[in-house]
Amino acid sequence: xxxxLKSIFDSNEKQLKKAQKIVEQVNALEPEFEKLSYAQxxxxxxxxxxxxxxxxxxxxxxxxxxxxxxxxxxxxxxYEVAIQQKLWEVMPEVFAFIREAYKRETGKRHYxxxxxxxxxxxxxxxxxxxxxxxxxxxxxxxxxxxxxxxxRGTHLVTVNEYLVKRDAEYTGHVAEKxxxxxxxxxxxxxxxxxxxxxxxxTLKGEDAYKEALQQGKPELSGMHGLNLAECTKRDAYxxxxxxxxNSELGFDYLRDNMAWEVEKLVQxxxxxxxxxxxxxxxxxxxxxxxxxxATPSQSDVExxxxxxxxxxxxxxxxxxxxxxxxxxxLLTEDGIKEVEKIMGVENLxxxxxxxxxxxxxxxxxxLFLRDDHYLVRNGEVxxxxxxxxxxxxxxxxxxxxxxxxxxxxGVEVQQESKTFATITFQNFFRLYKVLCxxxxxIMTEGEEFFRIYSLESVAIPTNKPVIxxxxxxxxxxxxxxxxxxxxxEVQEHHQTGRPILIGTASIEKxxxxxxxxxxxxxxHAVLNAKYHEQEARIVSKAxxxxxxxxxxxxxxxxxxxxxxxxxxxxxGLVVLGGERHEARRIDNQLRGRSGRQGDPGYTxxxxxxxxxxMKVMGGDFVAKFAGRIMDEDMPIELGLITRQIEAAQKRVxxxxxxxxxxxxxxxxxxxxxxxxxxxxxxRLMLITEKSLGKLWGENSKNANIAEVQGEAVVExxxxxxxxxxxxxxxxxxxxFNGNKELAETESVNLVNQILDFGPDDLLAKSFGVKQSDFxxxxxxxVHEKTEPExxxxxxxxxxxxxxxxxxxxxxxxxxVVAKVLILETMDNxxxxxLETMTDIRSGIGLQGYAQRDPLVEYKNVAFxxxxxxxxxVDSSMARRVxxxxxxxxxxxxxxxxxxxxxxxxxDILTGDRExxxxxxxxxxxxxxxxxxxxxxxRELEVARAGSEGKGRTVKKVEKEPGRNDPCPCGSGLKYKxxxxxxSPAHRARE
Numbered sequence: 001x002x003x004x005l006k007s008i009f010d011s012n013e014k015q016l017k018k019a020q021k022i023v024e025q026v027n028a029l030e031p032e033f034e035k036l037s038y039a040q041x042x043x044x045x046x047x048x049x050x051x052x053x054x055x056x057x058x059x060x061x062x063x064x065x066x067x068x069x070x071x072x073x074x075x076x077x078x079y080e081v082a083i084q085q086k087l088w089e090v091m092p093e094v095f096a097f098i099r100e101a102y103k104r105e106t107g108k109r110h111y112x113x114x115x116x117x118x119x120x121x122x123x124x125x126x127x128x129x130x131x132x133x134x135x136x137x138x139x140x141x142x143x144x145x146x147x148x149x150x151x152r153g154t155h156l157v158t159v160n161e162y163l164v165k166r167d168a169e170y171t172g173h174v175a176e177k178x179x180x181x182x183x184x185x186x187x188x189x190x191x192x193x194x195x196x197x198x199x200x201x202t203l204k205g206e207d208a209y210k211e212a213l214q215q216g217k218p219e220l221s222g223m224h225g226l227n228l229a230e231c232t233k234r235d236a237y238x239x240x241x242x243x244x245x246n247s248e249l250g251f252d253y254l255r256d257n258m259a260w261e262v263e264k265l266v267q268x269x270x271x272x273x274x275x276x277x278x279x280x281x282x283x284x285x286x287x288x289x290x291x292x293x294a295t296p297s298q299s300d301v302e303x304x305x306x307x308x309x310x311x312x313x314x315x316x317x318x319x320x321x322x323x324x325x326x327x328x329x330l331l332t333e334d335g336i337k338e339v340e341k342i343m344g345v346e347n348l349x350x351x352x353x354x355x356x357x358x359x360x361x362x363x364x365x366x367l368f369l370r371d372d373h374y375l376v377r378n379g380e381v382x383x384x385x386x387x388x389x390x391x392x393x394x395x396x397x398x399x400x401x402x403x404x405x406x407x408x409x410g411v412e413v414q415q416e417s418k419t420f421a422t423i424t425f426q427n428f429f430r431l432y433k434v435l436c437x438x439x440x441x442i443m444t445e446g447e448e449f450f451r452i453y454s455l456e457s458v459a460i461p462t463n464k465p466v467i468x469x470x471x472x473x474x475x476x477x478x479x480x481x482x483x484x485x486x487x488x489e490v491q492e493h494h495q496t497g498r499p500i501l502i503g504t505a506s507i508e509k510x511x512x513x514x515x516x517x518x519x520x521x522x523x524h525a526v527l528n529a530k531y532h533e534q535e536a537r538i539v540s541k542a543x544x545x546x547x548x549x550x551x552x553x554x555x556x557x558x559x560x561x562x563x564x565x566x567x568x569x570x571x572g573l574v575v576l577g578g579e580r581h582e583a584r585r586i587d588n589q590l591r592g593r594s595g596r597q598g599d600p601g602y603t604x605x606x607x608x609x610x611x612x613x614m615k616v617m618g619g620d621f622v623a624k625f626a627g628r629i630m631d632e633d634m635p636i637e638l639g640l641i642t643r644q645i646e647a648a649q650k651r652v653x654x655x656x657x658x659x660x661x662x663x664x665x666x667x668x669x670x671x672x673x674x675x676x677x678x679x680x681x682x683r684l685m686l687i688t689e690k691s692l693g694k695l696w697g698e699n700s701k702n703a704n705i706a707e708v709q710g711e712a713v714v715e716x717x718x719x720x721x722x723x724x725x726x727x728x729x730x731x732x733x734x735x736f737n738g739n740k741e742l743a744e745t746e747s748v749n750l751v752n753q754i755l756d757f758g759p760d761d762l763l764a765k766s767f768g769v770k771q772s773d774f775x776x777x778x779x780x781x782v783h784e785k786t787e788p789e790x791x792x793x794x795x796x797x798x799x800x801x802x803x804x805x806x807x808x809x810x811x812x813x814x815x816v817v818a819k820v821l822i823l824e825t826m827d828n829x830x831x832x833x834l835e836t837m838t839d840i841r842s843g844i845g846l847q848g849y850a851q852r853d854p855l856v857e858y859k860n861v862a863f864x865x866x867x868x869x870x871x872x873v874d875s876s877m878a879r880r881v882x883x884x885x886x887x888x889x890x891x892x893x894x895x896x897x898x899x900x901x902x903x904x905x906x907d908i909l910t911g912d913r914e915x916x917x918x919x920x921x922x923x924x925x926x927x928x929x930x931x932x933x934x935x936x937x938r939e940l941e942v943a944r945a946g947s948e949g950k951g952r953t954v955k956k957v958e959k960e961p962g963r964n965d966p967c968p969c970g971s972g973l974k975y976k977x978x979x980x981x982x983s984p985a986h987r988a989r990e
Contacts, residue, residue, distance in 0.1 A: 025092035066270035118142030129442035133596025183239030275437030307361035360404035389552025441585035468595025572600035727878035758882030766800035
């Protein structure tokens, strides 16, 4: 049997040969295109746009909503294939235009290998490995400009705000000449458009205009936002090309699916996406789901501080043990006794909510280290990305862990939050019809890219041969000796004037190295998450003669390190690694900082036997072995230990892959729920908007608004009737429970259920009886009748009552009522469903002890929960519709205004969109205005959720079963055995 992965990797040469034909065609067009004016280029590009627009008419409206995952392994639909074929046909022309524009505007010409990579990326569903320094920005612009001509939106994704603005502005200088617009969606809600120098003069004044002219030809390092102007987020997304960070795209997707009005939608179709630093975004970030949440009114904040004090003096090994592989800390028997003594309780497990706080406090103390896993800045705990060393602004650990760390550090404990919406990066990026990207380190993760994203990986040859000198690792007995030796080597190279870049795995290690360099009298710059605002400036100077830079992992990634004058003659940039990372590609990225574009260079890693990678994977064995053959102060270059390190890295990579794969498998279940729910919610929201006379996009062109509005109102009324009838049928079916007739008890229950459908007087009137006789009438009427007969009888009366209620509101008011009924009900039930599924997910692993597959059990339970959630939506809406009463308006409510600014409210749910609802119209009474006010109030509450909009905390269930009750997770164990942190089952779950 042929291994599909092997076939993919073996196809690398085949992919290059196919793309090489495009390179040859582009080169052949170059002499001719050098003679063309920009006007002639734009004329031809406009013609290509028109052809692609015609093909795009075949794309169904449902597909443009981008609510369903694209199954790339099954191929694209015919209408998408036709567009792809057209793009391949015009690719040589378009690439030749882009190359020529770059030559004129920047003085730079695309290398053949860049054209080669661009052709591969333009095919879609491909990732390219371009070595560091090969010019990914220029390369990515080739397919980005090409797909911009389709007119369905092109997203260029990168890793931080600085790169977003820099790349967008640089790209805009060329794109504008070809008639292509560029927008920016920055983290935190800022949005911009590229403007030419004339618009700079108009919008920013004469001084800014003169500064723009003085810049000359654009350089990446010279981009400071001068040619970017603020705009609405929707305008930024409506540009041909939109540059953003991955998280903001995901959050905007979630916000759009929480919107109550068409005006609040900002994104258009998720069509083409090219991901810069794809390994960082699609792999490293993939373990963190995007979550939009809000703070509930009550939270048990004091317990966090209490348990932080309880665990403060506990000792490792004596009171607790650490499992590095599982990233957990477990109390020993002595630890349990000590905690019970401190707390003054006889049984620690009597209150499970306290156990939850204790568990988090212990984790915060033992596993999460300051300046390694997080920083404390301005009274806030900020998570540090273990891969890049950057602060992950706005991110919070989930399930109370972040609050436990805050209590440990003595800063203000922020309240736990309730989830509004969530999605993983894997499932978000799988919504794009065409996905591609690149990085300097793709091939080592090729299997994961294929299995998770169905993306092929292709290695692109370098423009010039790599002549960098990569030395063998030096291995030391411990970290103290290692760092002293590293500084000694820095001194040796520093004396020659060669620039030196030192890479460390954490902020703590970077500061240790910095301190040793200070002691040695070596001037240097420190680049880590504490100083990320300055990283581009620091990195850009790291190649100057005599420069010494200490960097955390790949801080400054995406910024070039140009060599200063005379550095090439000295031997190029020296890169020294302070330790091996858990992923080989991070080490390769650090090496790749040196020896770009054929320059000389030198790299070496320094490894200690007590480094983290050795602790996690077999360090004790290596330490015992090496201790017999090496002096503590003498380094060795031993192939056996080097291979052990590489094997450890592979094992950690495999564990991380399994972790992400498991996350995807479970989130795929939730993704099915999300697709169905969001599609239904969007459809209902759009119907209510049409019924209010609000049209958008293609719907608004040449439309008879009154006619469309009238049809939508009819559809809305029918939808309400159907929901009420479904609820009635379900109610009757539950009471009959498969029997031929109703027993006396069930008959009484049914009467009570019918009474809950609406006001007694309205129902009695519809059934043609007095209110006092209504219950008796229903009871007698259903006696000895079959289920279909009962349903038919009740439908007649309920339908009459419903029609009267709908007519009471009228066509102008019913859309407002319906919007509140539908969207508020759906949103509340969805939030409850997310919380329920989180609880189920947290305990489902224990199914393994019952010899059941946890994933299969999760799918089964999830299906039932989702079905019940949808039923609850219909039930709640049906039972509320006839209970709403008209109230005569006495005064119009004041419009609610929300001012969004970064300092006070991080508008995570509405971005830069201002909410200023219109006053109620004169023909509406107070009920309609009140309904609209509820909409505004709901959106205001959602907007306030922005203070923890990127948070990951999920509210815990407060009511717990008794100790001897069956555990609700379904394991079959008693709760005291299943849910306690000292039980074997709980250890396995951790």
